[in-house]
Each structure stands twice: as C-alpha cells, then as structure tokens.
Amino acid sequence: MRRALCPVENLYVGQRSRAFLSCVLRGDVDAPTLARAFDALTAEHPTLRSRIVPVAAGHALELLPEDERPRLILRDGGEESYGEELNVPLPVGGPLSRASLVTTGPRTRLLTMTIDHTVTDGHSAITLLNALWDRYRDLVGTGSAQTPAAPVTEESWPRPVSELLPPADAEDTEKYLRRRIEETSAHPVELLAYDTPRDEPADAAAAARHRVEVRRLVLGAEETTRLRAAARDAGVSVHGLVAAALMTAVRARLDGTGPRILGCMSPVDLRSRLSPPLAPSVMVASVTSHLQSVPVAEDADPLALARELGTRLRASVERGDHFHEMRIMPRVPAHPALQTGSVIVTNMGATAGPRFPEGVEGTDVRLVPARETYFPRAGRSPVMACVVSFDHRLAVELPHHTACFSPAFMRAFRDDVRSALLAFTQDAAPAPASTG
Structure with a gap:
C-alpha cells in the first residue's frame, strides 16, 4: 500500500x-x-x-x-x-x-x-x-x-496539507511568487560564516570526527515569567524577543560598522489556520514559513527590532501569506533565497509535556531538529534555533554540525543570546502566581 x-x-x-x-x-x-x-x-x-x-x-x-x-x-x-x-x-x-x-x-x-x-x-x-x-x-x-x-x-493515510488549502487564483499565486523573488533579489541577506577550517580533507575519517551537536539555553521558571512579562509590557511577542536576540548575536559576528541585511525565517503553523482545523495528532508536516529581511546595525535596539519583526510577521499572517507560501514551496529549489534566512527561529510556544505515570519521574523534555546532510564547504549558513517551553521553562535549542560551527563558537553564541534575553527582563516584574 x-x-x-x-x-x-x-x-x-x-x-x-x-x-x-x-x-x-x-x-x-x-x-x-x-x-x-x-x-x-x-x-x-x-x-x-x-x-x-x-x-x-x-x-x-x-x-x-x-x-x-x-x-x-x-x-x-x-x-x-x-x-x-x-x-x-x-x-x-x-x-x-x-x-x-x-x-x-x-x-x-x-x-x-x-x-x-x-x-x-x-x-x-x-x-x-x-x-x-x-x-x-x-x-x-x-x-x-x-x-x-x-x-x-x-x-x-493523512492527506497532504497542500491539498487542504483554501482555493486560490493561480494568477494571484504567480503574482505573489514574483513579488517574493523581487524582494529577496533586492535585499539578499547575509549568513554567518563557519569558524571551522575549510582545508580539512573530505575523507571518511574526517567525516567521522564530526557530528550534530546542540548548544542549549534554558531559562528558569522565574526568568521565563519575567521574559513573558517584559514582552507583554512592551507589546511584543516572546518570539520577537528571541528572534531579535539571535539576530543581534549574528550581527555582532559580522564585520563592518554600518547596518547589515539579516533575514529572519519564522515557521508558521497551518493546523489552526485551516478550515476545519487539523488536529495536532495527524502525522503530516503542516508548516510553512515567513521570511523577512531587515537592516541591523551594530548598535541596534533589540526591543525595536523585536517590535519590527513581530509587526511584520503578524501582518503577513493577517494577509494570509502563509497559504501562498505553501503553494509556492515547490518552486523554492529554483529560488533558494525565498527560504534563506540568517536565522531560522521556530517557536512551539508554551507546550504541555507528557503526563508520566505514578512511579516514573520524567524531566528534561526536549525537541531538537536535525538533518542528515550538512554542507561545510559552503562556508556559511543560517543559524537554527528551536524554541519551546516545557514546564514553564523556555528553552532555545541550537543544533549545529561540528564540521561547520565549532562547539566553542556555538557556546559563545548561545551565551550572547542568553544575555540578550535576560537584558529584556531587567525591569520586568514577575506576573502574580496562579492560584488555579
């Protein structure tokens, strides 16, 4: 079958x-x-x-x-x-x-x-x-x-999500594709260069020395509460704050003094936006993306950047761009810039973890994306960040391949992102504890 x-x-x-x-x-x-x-x-x-x-x-x-x-x-x-x-x-x-x-x-x-x-x-x-x-x-x-x-x-078999989209005029989709190609061509984004040697021999022994690793940032329950309060007080999303922290960490590792064009790719969940909504138990890939490029200066205000990123993402969703993005995805191989961001920031939000049975204590629930193919010879790539909150603790998982970014490089990158997130919380008071 x-x-x-x-x-x-x-x-x-x-x-x-x-x-x-x-x-x-x-x-x-x-x-x-x-x-x-x-x-x-x-x-x-x-x-x-x-x-x-x-x-x-x-x-x-x-x-x-x-x-x-x-x-x-x-x-x-x-x-x-x-x-x-x-x-x-x-x-x-x-x-x-x-x-x-x-x-x-x-x-x-x-x-x-x-x-x-x-x-x-x-x-x-x-x-x-x-x-x-x-x-x-x-x-x-x-x-x-x-x-x-x-x-x-x-x-x-579950039906492919591309077959569940609302009807659309083919010409409207083509117009959307042309506009996206024009935008990405006019504003190509910069990628973070790998810090590993490029002259390493490409043989089996060298490949065996490298693997996928994850640098992980976890905020405690109180720190997570403060970050959410800071986002609420500033009228921005936690996703925007995390994306801004990642983009400023990338900008700090680029040469030059002027603004640099960076791209933020945010996956957009389609399940709740389909009619009827698709249950989370259905085993299909029900996600598309939103890519935006913005100039980021050395001294960029992270909060202003978070607000801009959030505003653009929200406007895109309100326009229904995510449906067009799903329709044009088969054309991406011919136009890879359509999904090339300096950072890729997923966000599952506050998520309920497993309910473990009596006698079993379950801790440290994690979700990490990985791939089987990496391209160290490319010399640069986006930084991937998977954001999810289990047990009221926000975690940012930063998977990387050691033939591209070294563990030391990614540890320093993670620490900068953590410092940026905690800086948002300095003036935020924790929300009242729930009594329900």
Whole structure:
C-alpha cells in the first residue's frame, strides 16, 4: 500500500530533516509495556511504519513489511547516549520513525523518539510523545500483547496539507511568487560564516570526527515569567524577543560598522489556520514559513527590532501569506533565497509535556531538529534555533554540525543570546502566581 507524496512533501525527502524528542526518566519504567505502547502508536499511524520509495512522479510512502516495522529499541548507555541517538539517521528507504529506551543508570533511563520531517512537524511530534505516555498508562498492568497493525486503505493515510488549502487564483499565486523573488533579489541577506577550517580533507575519517551537536539555553521558571512579562509590557511577542536576540548575536559576528541585511525565517503553523482545523495528532508536516529581511546595525535596539519583526510577521499572517507560501514551496529549489534566512527561529510556544505515570519521574523534555546532510564547504549558513517551553521553562535549542560551527563558537553564541534575553527582563516584574 502506497501514498504518493505531494510536491511540498517531496522537498522534505531531499532535506533529510527530522524531529528528535527526548526525556530523562527516573523510577520504575516497564520497558515491555512501553514497547507495547509504541507498537500501538505505529499501528494507528501508518506513516510511522512506512518508508519513502521513488516513483515516477517523485516519491511515495510505502508500508513496511511487518518484520521491518519499527519497534522500541532497548539498550544500555552512558552520558553520550543523547548525542549518539541524535546522530542516528533516518535514511530514505528505511523506517520514518525510531524510538529508543536507553538504560543510563540503576534507576535512570533516556527515552528518545525520532520522526522524519516528511511526516511530522513540531506540534504533531510533541503530541506523539505525549500520546506514547498516555498509552503507557493505559497499558500498565494489562499484560496486553503487541498491537497488530490494522489494515490500511487509501482513507487511512493523512492527506497532504497542500491539498487542504483554501482555493486560490493561480494568477494571484504567480503574482505573489514574483513579488517574493523581487524582494529577496533586492535585499539578499547575509549568513554567518563557519569558524571551522575549510582545508580539512573530505575523507571518511574526517567525516567521522564530526557530528550534530546542540548548544542549549534554558531559562528558569522565574526568568521565563519575567521574559513573558517584559514582552507583554512592551507589546511584543516572546518570539520577537528571541528572534531579535539571535539576530543581534549574528550581527555582532559580522564585520563592518554600518547596518547589515539579516533575514529572519519564522515557521508558521497551518493546523489552526485551516478550515476545519487539523488536529495536532495527524502525522503530516503542516508548516510553512515567513521570511523577512531587515537592516541591523551594530548598535541596534533589540526591543525595536523585536517590535519590527513581530509587526511584520503578524501582518503577513493577517494577509494570509502563509497559504501562498505553501503553494509556492515547490518552486523554492529554483529560488533558494525565498527560504534563506540568517536565522531560522521556530517557536512551539508554551507546550504541555507528557503526563508520566505514578512511579516514573520524567524531566528534561526536549525537541531538537536535525538533518542528515550538512554542507561545510559552503562556508556559511543560517543559524537554527528551536524554541519551546516545557514546564514553564523556555528553552532555545541550537543544533549545529561540528564540521561547520565549532562547539566553542556555538557556546559563545548561545551565551550572547542568553544575555540578550535576560537584558529584556531587567525591569520586568514577575506576573502574580496562579492560584488555579
């Protein structure tokens, strides 16, 4: 059984991007029950037990044979387990999901889930992690056998989001595309140069020395409350404050004294903007983007920059540009500047994490995007930042490949972003504690 990928989904095949979720566990985790819970989810979602295969018009999803269906992997590990799992690829032709439970100590585990971006976005990935623990709680003590996969029909596959958009005039879409091409051509954005040597030999040994790593910024609950209060008092969004902090950190690493044109690409969730809205449990990529380029001076006022970024993004959404962006996405390979930003700033907002069962303490829930292909020879690229708040703590995850940006470079970058965010909070009083 196959389901053809739409032109937008076909773009994700080449990108080889994935969502990587994790949580640290303490207590008594029943591994066989967790394995049954994962089986139950893959039984319900055919995309999770599929692979990508080439077809005449591009690619399609194809169900895996039962003996190749992804199962929960159980293994032992240590401090490097997170990085090891983060760097496990999901190659074309293999399963589009992976789950692993790593025993890291006498009563500690690390749970990781990896999902191909072709069939997920941030909201559906987080929803799937939460659903795993909901199913685990339901199965504890039942002794149920592993869940057989239900027969799949054409109606079982989720429809591509590009087929759920409101109707549009083809000429209006072409006009929008021409305008976007003119804008990006007139205002090309600058990218941050890699700090790693460019003369390193491109052989297997050199490639093996490099991997995806993540520099992480986490604000405590009180710091997060202060940042939200600062945004509220200033009439801006937290997304705008984070984007401004990232862009000023990029500008500080560029030469010259005058303003430099920087681009901020903000993914825009389509689920709530479709009619009818698409549930977060539907395993498809339901996201497009908004790219804006702005001049940023050395002494730019971060708050003014945050306000400008937020105002532009809000106006774009009100115009419905996100629907046009989805329609023109298949044309992006011919015009890559349409989605080239100095920074890429996702934002899941304040998100509910898993509800862990009695006897299991779950901490440090994370969502990190990663890719399988990086291009160190390009010499420069956007900086990726994934922003999500679990347990009232705002986290900014900064994934990078060590053949491009070194860990030391990204640590310094992260520290500058943290300082900029905390500077916003200096005059903000924490909001009253909730009593509900």
